[in-house]
Amino acid sequence: MNSKKFLAGVLAAAMALSLTACGGGGQTSTPSTSTPDASTGDGSTPVAADGTITIKVGGIGPLTGSTATYGVATHYGAQVAVDEINALDSDIKLELRFEDDTGVNETGVSAYNTLKDWDVDVIYGTTTTGPCVAVAAETYADRYFQLTPSASSPDVTDGKDNVFQMCFTDPNQGLTAANYVADNNLATKVAVIYNNGDAYSTGIAQGFIAQAAERGLEVVTEQTFPADTTTDFNVQLAACRDGGAELVFMPIYYGPASLVLQQANAMGYDPQFFGGDGMDGILAIEGFDTSLAEGLMLLTPFNATAEDERTVTFVASYKALSGSDENPNQFAADGYDCMYAIYEALLNIDNLAEIAAMDPAERHTALCDALIVQFAGEYDDAGNQTAPGISVDGLTGSGMTWQANGEVSKDPMVVVVENGAYVTQ
Amino acid sequence: MSANKTGRRLSKQSLNGFINYGIVILAYLVVQLMISQGLMSNSLQSLLVPVCCYVVMAVSLNLVVGVSGELSLGHAGFMSLGAFSGIIVSVTLQSVIELAPLRLFLSMVVGAVIGGIGGVIVGVPVLRLRGDYLAIVTLAFGEIIKNIIMVLYVGVDEDGLHFATSEAALNLSEAGTAIVKGPMGAVGVVKASTFTAGILLVLLTLLIVQNMVNSRAGRAILALRDNRIAAESVGISVTKYKLMAFVTSAALAGAAGALFGLNYSSTLASRFDFNTSILILVFVVLGGLGNIRGSIIAAALLYILPEMLRNFDVSKYRMLIYAIILILVMLATNNPTIRGFFLQLRQRARERKGGQAQ
Numbered sequence: 001m002n003s004k005k006f007l008a009g010v011l012a013a014a015m016a017l018s019l020t021a022c023g024g025g026g027q028t029s030t031p032s033t034s035t036p037d038a039s040t041g042d043g044s045t046p047v048a049a050d051g052t053i054t055i056k057v058g059g060i061g062p063l064t065g066s067t068a069t070y071g072v073a074t075h076y077g078a079q080v081a082v083d084e085i086n087a088l089d090s091d092i093k094l095e096l097r098f099e100d101d102t103g104v105n106e107t108g109v110s111a112y113n114t115l116k117d118w119d120v121d122v123i124y125g126t127t128t129t130g131p132c133v134a135v136a137a138e139t140y141a142d143r144y145f146q147l148t149p150s151a152s153s154p155d156v157t158d159g160k161d162n163v164f165q166m167c168f169t170d171p172n173q174g175l176t177a178a179n180y181v182a183d184n185n186l187a188t189k190v191a192v193i194y195n196n197g198d199a200y201s202t203g204i205a206q207g208f209i210a211q212a213a214e215r216g217l218e219v220v221t222e223q224t225f226p227a228d229t230t231t232d233f234n235v236q237l238a239a240c241r242d243g244g245a246e247l248v249f250m251p252i253y254y255g256p257a258s259l260v261l262q263q264a265n266a267m268g269y270d271p272q273f274f275g276g277d278g279m280d281g282i283l284a285i286e287g288f289d290t291s292l293a294e295g296l297m298l299l300t301p302f303n304a305t306a307e308d309e310r311t312v313t314f315v316a317s318y319k320a321l322s323g324s325d326e327n328p329n330q331f332a333a334d335g336y337d338c339m340y341a342i343y344e345a346l347l348n349i350d351n352l353a354e355i356a357a358m359d360p361a362e363r364h365t366a367l368c369d370a371l372i373v374q375f376a377g378e379y380d381d382a383g384n385q386t387a388p389g390i391s392v393d394g395l396t397g398s399g400m401t402w403q404a405n406g407e408v409s410k411d412p413m414v415v416v417v418e419n420g421a422y423v424t425q
Numbered sequence: 426m427s428a429n430k431t432g433r434r435l436s437k438q439s440l441n442g443f444i445n446y447g448i449v450i451l452a453y454l455v456v457q458l459m460i461s462q463g464l465m466s467n468s469l470q471s472l473l474v475p476v477c478c479y480v481v482m483a484v485s486l487n488l489v490v491g492v493s494g495e496l497s498l499g500h501a502g503f504m505s506l507g508a509f510s511g512i513i514v515s516v517t518l519q520s521v522i523e524l525a526p527l528r529l530f531l532s533m534v535v536g537a538v539i540g541g542i543g544g545v546i547v548g549v550p551v552l553r554l555r556g557d558y559l560a561i562v563t564l565a566f567g568e569i570i571k572n573i574i575m576v577l578y579v580g581v582d583e584d585g586l587h588f589a590t591s592e593a594a595l596n597l598s599e600a601g602t603a604i605v606k607g608p609m610g611a612v613g614v615v616k617a618s619t620f621t622a623g624i625l626l627v628l629l630t631l632l633i634v635q636n637m638v639n640s641r642a643g644r645a646i647l648a649l650r651d652n653r654i655a656a657e658s659v660g661i662s663v664t665k666y667k668l669m670a671f672v673t674s675a676a677l678a679g680a681a682g683a684l685f686g687l688n689y690s691s692t693l694a695s696r697f698d699f700n701t702s703i704l705i706l707v708f709v710v711l712g713g714l715g716n717i718r719g720s721i722i723a724a725a726l727l728y729i730l731p732e733m734l735r736n737f738d739v740s741k742y743r744m745l746i747y748a749i750i751l752i753l754v755m756l757a758t759n760n761p762t763i764r765g766f767f768l769q770l771r772q773r774a775r776e777r778k779g780g781q782a783q
Contacts, residue, residue, distance in 0.1 A: 099735060100744075105689055109471055109689060113471040114732070117468055130691070133690065137690030158613070197572070199693075202608050206592070226575075
């Protein structure tokens, strides 16, 4: 009797499950992904009857896990741009689907393959460097165009003509910082504190140290810590002080940076602190005394408190979309600019309608080649540029162009914290 | 099918073993058929090799946790050793050996050897500890491996391999390449892993583990698990047999790691952290301690599940759903009513077949 009751329960549960499964299938807003045979095209050609062309942009980034803040920000930032672009009176529309990679390489590759099943045209991402290197190798082999908002290692673009970055590479950011310090005579004796368990931090620190030597800055000490969970920086700070450093360069994330500032204050050490773009967000930490950050300089591509019209509109749309009162960070701005860069490039492709009418299997290859020409410009056999690539004005820079190796060229921006707010230098 | 015919002459354990081989081979054939018919999506295809890796990891961990009865929380550490040594071997031999499968094979062999050596280094002192202490030490070992690889730089040029703790200190010549770059991990790896190689490794793992469990040594290990004092009193060497299980498990994890490392163009040391060890332990526990087939099925299903959830409306909550499913499975498999129900079903089936089987 008991087992019969139980069987009935199981069957009821199975029925309920199958019902919800049907419901889920009916409501799903994305096109069905169950037909993997891309070559047949399944009628989902992106050219509508009225001539509008819809390009499928597949985003990848961490929506869960320890780096979720960045992925969520790039997702919302890009979505704001997509909504704006689709509201324009233009034949080109974008459709964004964003997949979670939890910040892990293998999951990034799985997310990419899920997007391939969706007949994606352009890959936007990934947000973090590790998965991006893994996914870039796949897109290079499969010929998909890829634009990453924030994966900053040179390994991301190294040897791959189809991958472009919206952010500076890590060594370039270090180099830029060293140049800025030297150009503005901020200090002659500098110290570096970085996270040697993190590719981003190590990359910037190495770029900075190499360029500092070149520019005649004396690096008195290189201090490291192993993980962002480190909480005690007294040893590192004491070494900086004993070395007589006038400026401490910290290419680290804002979490540990806030602790460094607190502990430096507690030990009465007050050099000029200088950070990278990972420091962006330090003023928003709950319970952090922002007076400690007074005078802090950081390289960041985006200042959410700027008063130009575009930034103000973006910040408002971002807050409305995310439903929170928090200002967008640079990842969101990078994501926004990525969509406009892709849109700009699509506008310049002469035979876009022809490409869009192709089968999905050929479409992404043709689109990849066309977009590479738009981003990097055209080169003759001797390697001289014969036609320039696109130039994009965005939130993170104006007149942004790309080199053939995938790196972006834009002016760096340095902000100083004054009265608890960023002031652009 | 053939297993059924010869079933009468085989012991229950061997029959179980043959069914496991059968399941794996059948899965392989079905997958190959689906691929050739174009019925398999890209996302599923990309999961085939990692599934094989995690199945090997789960089965090998089951040897330690289920069969030998020691809780190990550092299994990902051995995987990491295998992955990075495998990658170094593969990149070094890139120009010498053109044939990718051969390179993969050598990488897996080296990965297994390095994993095994790691197993001996940890095992000899650690297996003198019991229970919780062993768990803590293996956990620490996994973290140590992760942190060492995070500061390790390995490069190769015509003079051979270079090891250092910073990229500048590698002193590579012009033609040299850095293979492992500390926190940036191993990048630019030429992929060599295939599903076929993965299945072969799974079959090899099953062959080793099942034969070991059903051998004299396996019975000694089981005896030690069930009653250490009684086993010792009849002259079974604790260290020898525990170490045997532990090192075999570590070597298999090393081979799986090599397969895993060569399936991606970049691998980070931070991937093989405590969470990965726990993930594998979850596969083992949900599949059933000491139950090899359970490990295979649990690893395969639970690895694919979060990826499959992407295709539904609920994709936003997929990790939450994944966690809930884990809890439900855990509750269901431990529920006496449900267990009794399946036992009854099995009994009825046996009664129906009764005449033939007995």
